[in-house]
Amino acid sequence: MSKSDWPDSRILDLLGIELPIVQAPMAGPAGSALAAAVTGAGGLGSLPCAMLSPEQIRAETEAIRKAASGPLNLNFFCHAATPEDPVREAGWRDRLAGYYAELALEPPDTGAAATSRTPFDDAACRLVEALRPEVVSFHFGLPEPRLLERVKSTGAKVLSSATTVAEARWLESRGCDAIIAQGAEAGGHRGMFLDDEPATQVGTFALVPQVADAVRVPVIAAGGIADARGIVAALALGASAVQIGTAYLFCPEARVSELHRKALADARDDGTALTNVFTGRPARSIVNRAVRELGPISAQAPAFPQAGTALAPLRAKAEAAGSADFTPLWSGQAAALCRVRGAAELTRELAADALRRLRISA
Amino acid sequence: MSKSDWPDSRILDLLGIELPIVQAPMAGPAGSALAAAVTGAGGLGSLPCAMLSPEQIRAETEAIRKAASGPLNLNFFCHAATPEDPVREAGWRDRLAGYYAELALEPPDTGAAATSRTPFDDAACRLVEALRPEVVSFHFGLPEPRLLERVKSTGAKVLSSATTVAEARWLESRGCDAIIAQGAEAGGHRGMFLDDEPATQVGTFALVPQVADAVRVPVIAAGGIADARGIVAALALGASAVQIGTAYLFCPEARVSELHRKALADARDDGTALTNVFTGRPARSIVNRAVRELGPISAQAPAFPQAGTALAPLRAKAEAAGSADFTPLWSGQAAALCRVRGAAELTRELAADALRRLRISA
Numbered sequence: 001m002s003k004s005d006w007p008d009s010r011i012l013d014l015l016g017i018e019l020p021i022v023q024a025p026m027a028g029p030a031g032s033a034l035a036a037a038v039t040g041a042g043g044l045g046s047l048p049c050a051m052l053s054p055e056q057i058r059a060e061t062e063a064i065r066k067a068a069s070g071p072l073n074l075n076f077f078c079h080a081a082t083p084e085d086p087v088r089e090a091g092w093r094d095r096l097a098g099y100y101a102e103l104a105l106e107p108p109d110t111g112a113a114a115t116s117r118t119p120f121d122d123a124a125c126r127l128v129e130a131l132r133p134e135v136v137s138f139h140f141g142l143p144e145p146r147l148l149e150r151v152k153s154t155g156a157k158v159l160s161s162a163t164t165v166a167e168a169r170w171l172e173s174r175g176c177d178a179i180i181a182q183g184a185e186a187g188g189h190r191g192m193f194l195d196d197e198p199a200t201q202v203g204t205f206a207l208v209p210q211v212a213d214a215v216r217v218p219v220i221a222a223g224g225i226a227d228a229r230g231i232v233a234a235l236a237l238g239a240s241a242v243q244i245g246t247a248y249l250f251c252p253e254a255r256v257s258e259l260h261r262k263a264l265a266d267a268r269d270d271g272t273a274l275t276n277v278f279t280g281r282p283a284r285s286i287v288n289r290a291v292r293e294l295g296p297i298s299a300q301a302p303a304f305p306q307a308g309t310a311l312a313p314l315r316a317k318a319e320a321a322g323s324a325d326f327t328p329l330w331s332g333q334a335a336a337l338c339r340v341r342g343a344a345e346l347t348r349e350l351a352a353d354a355l356r357r358l359r360i361s362a
Numbered sequence: 363m364s365k366s367d368w369p370d371s372r373i374l375d376l377l378g379i380e381l382p383i384v385q386a387p388m389a390g391p392a393g394s395a396l397a398a399a400v401t402g403a404g405g406l407g408s409l410p411c412a413m414l415s416p417e418q419i420r421a422e423t424e425a426i427r428k429a430a431s432g433p434l435n436l437n438f439f440c441h442a443a444t445p446e447d448p449v450r451e452a453g454w455r456d457r458l459a460g461y462y463a464e465l466a467l468e469p470p471d472t473g474a475a476a477t478s479r480t481p482f483d484d485a486a487c488r489l490v491e492a493l494r495p496e497v498v499s500f501h502f503g504l505p506e507p508r509l510l511e512r513v514k515s516t517g518a519k520v521l522s523s524a525t526t527v528a529e530a531r532w533l534e535s536r537g538c539d540a541i542i543a544q545g546a547e548a549g550g551h552r553g554m555f556l557d558d559e560p561a562t563q564v565g566t567f568a569l570v571p572q573v574a575d576a577v578r579v580p581v582i583a584a585g586g587i588a589d590a591r592g593i594v595a596a597l598a599l600g601a602s603a604v605q606i607g608t609a610y611l612f613c614p615e616a617r618v619s620e621l622h623r624k625a626l627a628d629a630r631d632d633g634t635a636l637t638n639v640f641t642g643r644p645a646r647s648i649v650n651r652a653v654r655e656l657g658p659i660s661a662q663a664p665a666f667p668q669a670g671t672a673l674a675p676l677r678a679k680a681e682a683a684g685s686a687d688f689t690p691l692w693s694g695q696a697a698a699l700c701r702v703r704g705a706a707e708l709t710r711e712l713a714a715d716a717l718r719r720l721r722i723s724a
Contacts, residue, residue: 007722164632165698184546185565199635199658200649203547203565205595206586206695210631213699224568233567233595236719269572270526273561287562296561333568336527337575357598360369 001042005355010218011241014177015135015157016071018042019351021231022180022220023343024245025075025137026188026254026330027051027117032060033253036067037343042351044135046073050117054127061131071134073159074127076120079140079193079281082303089302093310095294099326103317108310117279117305119143125150135159140281141167141193142174159220161191163201168211168219170194180243181211183223187246187332189283190274198274198282198297205237212238226334228353235358244350246332251343259324263288267335278328280307286329363404367717372580373603376539377497377519378433380404381713383593384542384582385705386607387437387499388550388616388692389413389479394422395615398429399705404713406497408435412479416489423493433496435521436489438482441502441555441643444665451664455672457656461688465679470672479641479667481505487512497521502643503529503555504536521582523553525563530573530581532556542605543573545585549608549694551645552636560636560644560659567599574600588696590715597720606712608694613705621686625650629697640690642669648691 003009003018011020023030023038025048035045045064049057057074064072093107100107118124120143128136128151136151137159143151152158152175161180162168168179182191183204190201202210204223212219221239225231226247234242249256249264256264263286273296274282281304285291290311294301301307308328315326341349363381365374373382385392385400387410397407407426411419419436426434455469462469480486482505490498490513498513499521505513514520514537523542524530530541544553545566552563564572566585574581583601587593588609596604611618611626618626625648635658636644643666647653652673656663663669670690677688703711 165630166632183565183567185568195632197632200632202631202695203545203586204567205545205565205592206547206588207631209589209591210696210698224565226568227571229571229599230567232598236594236598237591268527269564269569270528270557270559270562333564334572336572 001351001355007235007358008218008240011178011220014218015044017044019347020241021347021350022046022073022241022243023248024222024243025073026245026249029249029254029256031255032063032067034248034251034343035072036064037251037253038248038347039064039070039072040068041344041347042070043347044071044073046075046137048075049124050075050077054123057127058131061133073135073137074131074133075137075139076124076143077117077140078120078138078143079304081119082306084306085302088300089306089310092300092302092307095300096310096314099314103314105313105317108313120147122147128156129154132156137180139189139191142171142176145174148175161222162211163190163192163207164195165210165214167192167194168215172215172217176217178218178220178240179211179215180220180222181208181239183207183221184274185224185333186222187272187284188330189279189281192282196282201274208234208237208239224332224334226332226337228350228357230334231350231354232357246335247338247346248343249331250338250340251346252340253343257319257327259319259322259327260329263324263329264331264335264338267331269333269336272331272333276301276307278308278311280304283328283330284332286331288327288329289325363713363717369597369720370580370602373540373582376580377406379406381709382603383709383712384408384435384603384605385610386584386605387435388607388611391611391616391618393617394425394429396610396613396705397434398426399613399615400610400709401426401432401434402430403706403709404432405709406433406435408437408499410437411486412437412439416485419489420493423495435497435499436493436495437499437501438486438505439479439502440482440500440505441666443481444668446668447664450662451668451672454662454664454669457662458672458676461676465676467675467679470675482509484509490518491516494518499542501551501553504533504538507536510537523584524573525552525554525569526557527572527576529554529556530577534577534579538579540580540582540602541573541577542582542584543570543601545569545583546636547586547695548584549634549646550692551641551643554644558644563636570596570599570601586694586696588694588699590712590719592696593712593716594719608697609700609708610705611693612700612702613708614702615705619681619689621681621684621689622691625686625691626693626697626700629693631695631698634693634695638663638669640670640673642666645690645692646694648693650689650691651687
């Protein structure tokens with residue numbers, strides 16, 4: 001395989017990769033082993049940093065650099081931190097009271113620490129300046145201009161996710177080098193930042209060509225892409241590359257609990273929903289008891305990431321008893337297309353199969 | 363163009379068409395002029411019969427036969443007729459009371475006639491036996507086996523829509539000759555019949571390959587397909603053909619009100635939602651006042667098609683004043699890709715452009 005085999009080499013040239021495949025940064029499951037395998041295979045490995053300490057980010061980056069020589073993407077959240085809202089949080093704990101009673105747990109204190117998801121800040125920016133990743137991607141918009149300028153000054157290419165044409169235009173106008181068009185099929189958190197309405201989210205099939213028409217920078221398609229058919233289709237719709245998440249959750253390199261692995265293995269096309277009950281932001285999860293009974297969208301859920309705080313003890317106790325009733329089971333809508341393989345093998349096979357299909361359709 | 367130009371000729375052979383393009387049957391806007399233009403251009407023209415009388419179906423079919431010689435699809439609804447529910451309907455009228463007051467209308471009587479949408483029955487079956495369409499397609503499942511058997515005995519090929527893999531398997535096992543995989547991007551009514559949960563509906567990108575893997579009969583992709591890029595992508599995902607709706611609403615042959623045409627012309631990617639407020643069943647419409655204030659999904663809406671009965675006077679009065687506040691503005695998520703063209707020209711251009719793209723990707 002060489003760059004010239006692909007119909008569109010814009011992303012390959014921009015990011016310095018051989019294959020038009022970006023491993024989705026999935027905070028939690030994705031660490032250095034996964035990123036190194038994908039980068040080593042010629043794709044773009046991504047390290048999600050939102051739930052890591054600066055020390056962990058350094059250590060993980062060093063591990064990736066040691067294991068693979070290609071480009072690396074460091075991914076950060078850049079949500080606006082919302083002030084605490086004790087009334088809303090108390091209402092949410094009330095909503096969960098029955099579950100606490102059922103699991104024989106004491107409701108957590110009002111002051112319980114939120115699940116740690118730090119927005120990109122000065123400390124993170126200093127890390128980027130020190131670690132010099134070739135690519136920095138953001139979720140939930142972009143950081144403030146002063147920080148973004150510093151990131152770009154390092155020479156890093158900047159990516160962010162758009163869930164609508166308006167978000168894609170916003171990102172391009174602020175200097176994004178490529179846009180990830182995140183269709184509604186995608187697992188995990190919607191990158192939405194200009195809007196918070198799950199009901200109008202756009203499917204990959206409709207979103208990708210409209211974003212490709214709206215911006216001049218290259219487009220990376222995401223959402224529902226789990227095999228080579230999806231790669232060929234995404235390129236046909238106007239994307240220059242794809243971002244793949246759920247398929248990488250099946251790899252041994254992903255840190256996925258046994259409960260989550262089992263749910264993914266049993267996943268059906270219609271077994272997921274966009275839900276805000278786990279974190280306060282819409283995210284696609286396999287439907288379990290929490291999604292079914294509390295959501296999928298709850299007007300009572302506190303703002304991101306507070307909704308997860310009061311669920312954490314329920315999740316921990318249920319998981320200890322072998323139940324995923326309160327566990328976020330992030331998954332896109334195409335998990336049933338996936339199978340277990342090493343991440344390097346998956347990356348190479350996806351690319352080779354896509355190229356074969358591109359040639360056959362000749 | 364010849365059949366051998368296409369990578370997969372299964373649908374072409376099955377339905378006797380030259381181009382792998384099915385015009386979506388859209389009850390209301392689609393009549394004989396649209397179907398004749400599409401069939402005449404080499405695609406499959408479809409006549410939606412759910413809102414037509416037997417006399418109208420005969421007359422429209424004759425008009426199509428006179429104008430075009432290719433195959434014709436007669437489309438029918440086959441929802442289970444739900445018994446009237448006076449309590450629920452009274453609750454819905456109460457919910458709308460403020461709008462009646464605002465528009466200076468008297469609330470309609472309890473016994474107001476429902477919007478006519480007749481499920482496929484013995485009379486419709488006799489029409490099929492007399493009119494001998496080459497194709498009969500159903501929405502909301504299939505009619506009872508006795509009626510389906512009579513349809514198949516005429517030699518008509520039978521299609522129906524699946525919104526999930528489970529529905530696709532159900533349809534295949536009952537004798538469907540091809541499955542329309544209707545992704546969540548599609549405009550108008552979801553064909554869902556085993557489930558009524560809008561939150562777990564599957565996007566076209568994820569649905570098509572999973573349905574193609576699950577059934578042996580050919581798959582027709584629908585939802586978000588509005589240009590040649592979408593046709594090429596649908597074929598890459600495993601479809602043998604596409605069904606296109608919204609793009610045909612832009613044609614002069616479609617009977618679309620000026621208000622609806624204007625809303626379509628101004629449509630944005632994120633301007634639609636699945637809503638049940640217009641008919642009682644989830645259907646994709648451009649978001650207007652009714653969708654925003656009553657839904658998009660309302661637990662109070664009476665069962666299909668009763669929800670529309672109490673809205674009808676509001677719609678009529680608002681439309682007379684130039685407002686689409688209460689008008690169902692059916693649209694898929696890719697209306698922004700469409701432009702005004704004759705239906706024959708659109709059909710031929712889509713096919714020619716798709717073939718050109720298939721060759722270039724060689």
